[in-house]
Amino acid sequence: MYTKSTEAEVLEMSELAKGALDGIKVLELATFIAGPYCAMMLADQGADVIKIERPGVGDENRTEPPFINGESAPFMLWNRNKRSVVLDLKSKQGKAQFLKLVEGADVVVENFRPGAMERLGLGYDALKERNPGLVYASISGYGRTGEMSQRGGFDLVLQGFTGLMALTGPADHVPHRLPIPVCDIAAGLYLTVGVLTALQARTRLGRGQRVETSLLEAGLSLQLYEAAAVFSDGTAPKKLGQKHRGVAPYQVFCTQTDHITVGVAQQNFWNHFCEIAGLSGLVGDPRFASNAKRVANIDELVPLIEEALAKHPSTYWLERLDKAGIPSGVIQTTDVALSHPAALERRMVLDVEHPIAGHTKTLGMAFKLSDSVADIRRPAPLLGQHNEELL
Known part of the structure; x- marks a missing residue:
């Protein structure tokens, strides 16, 4: 028998259909992986992420292979659920339009070198004057302070600088780069945690604050066993190949077959x-x-x-x-792992319809909430696709 839902039940169902971060607006001024990955994590949970891109070229990752109908597959993966606006932040008009967006934003995510946003007149101190509740989140290579703060840093460079590369590969071989951008991804995850922490603190303090991390801090923080060994006897951790530093076997x-x-x-x-x-x-x-x-x-x-x-x-x-x-x-290859029933049952592979690439797939969300929906609401945006809608 059909039972009409009460107004309270309808409201609850409506709220459950929203993401946990529904109502949070994020402005992303970031390229490559670390910053966009953080913004993607927020967007997946319902935040409205507006990606601010340079005229003509946009995010550098738009040119990264492989391509699907001319669209970068890597770019589409970690820029889903976002809207794109093209702004020239060096122009008077572009800066004014950006500042207008800042007034209604909750979070800014940027990964310029320290000082670059300040030179544009768009640093944290300037933006918090317009919006005291703003959470201003930054990722850089080596951090905002210190003698190396002005150096650019890519994942490759920081894997070497932080010691990760010296730990990787056969014990008697040259240093190896981890084939995944581990410093970039870890920094993006840490910044996401920082943003959520600052948003929670805002409910108590009544104001936003600056959140910062770097590829340096991300790379160092991953070395739990290695740091413990250094702190215990001061010696450099050796390469172990397949062996584990603290557990055996x-x-x-x-085996006989593989x-x-x-x-x-x-x-x-x-x-x-x-x-x-x-x-x-x-x-x-x-x-x-x-x-x-x-x-x-x-x-x-x-x-x-x-x-x-x-x-x-x-x-x-x-x-x-x-x-x-x-x-x-x-030991599976990635294609086999992604098609395994365990991955599919956990919704780690999701379908996306892109206006140019057509039907594609993307990675699912690595954590699930029982009462809030994280989903693919929109594909990665075309460059400047939402200028008219947002400006």
Whole structure:
């Protein structure tokens, strides 16, 4: 039987259909990855993100391959759910139009070199005069202060500068760049946390504030084990290849057919693993009696495990390890991982209709809220697509 919803129920359903950040307006003056990634995170949760782009060229990422019908696939992925406005911030008219947008904004996200916005007359001090509630969020290479603040910084450079590159790759090989822009993405995530923290603080303080992070701070903050080691004895962490700095065995192993991952991070896992692998004699071996001893003697342990695992195919081992509750898994390429039922069930692949690229797909949101909807409301904007609508 049909039951008419009460006015309160209709209102609740209407609110549940909105994103958690519905009503928050964000002005993004950012290119490449870190700043736009932060703004994308806010947009995915319902914020109205207006991307301010340069006349003619816009965000540099618009030229980055691969392309779909001439549109940059990377740009479309982390600039979804935004609107685009072209403004010349060096012109009197462009600056006036931007300041008008600032008056109704909650957040500004920018990733110019420190001092660049101030030289335009659009730094935090100038903008907060117009809008005291504004949260002004900045990402730079090395931070707003300090002797290196004026240096430009790309993910590649900061992976090397922060020590990440010196940790990556085979132990006897040259430094390796992580193939993902880890400093950029981490900085974007940290800035997102900072923006949300400042918005929460605004409800208590009654005013906005400056939020800042850098690729330097992002790269350093990711090195938990490495920093702990430096602080304990002052020595530089060594390259470990596949090995883990604090847990053993916890790495990639080759079976009779291919490679699998095995994480024996608890003592009871170790006992079960030895039984499954036919290595029960290692349980009482004083070299491997505890996790700390296994880490210290990992070079002796790995060949013993590799010899045992080479006797059977990966399916044999994964079935038994999974039954024993020992974390393990196959090694998939990205295309396979994105098409796996686990990724699809968790809505980590979503459909998008773009006015030029047509039907495309994008990554889903990595966290979900029970009562607020995060979704793809609009594709990445064309350059200046919303000038008339917003100006």
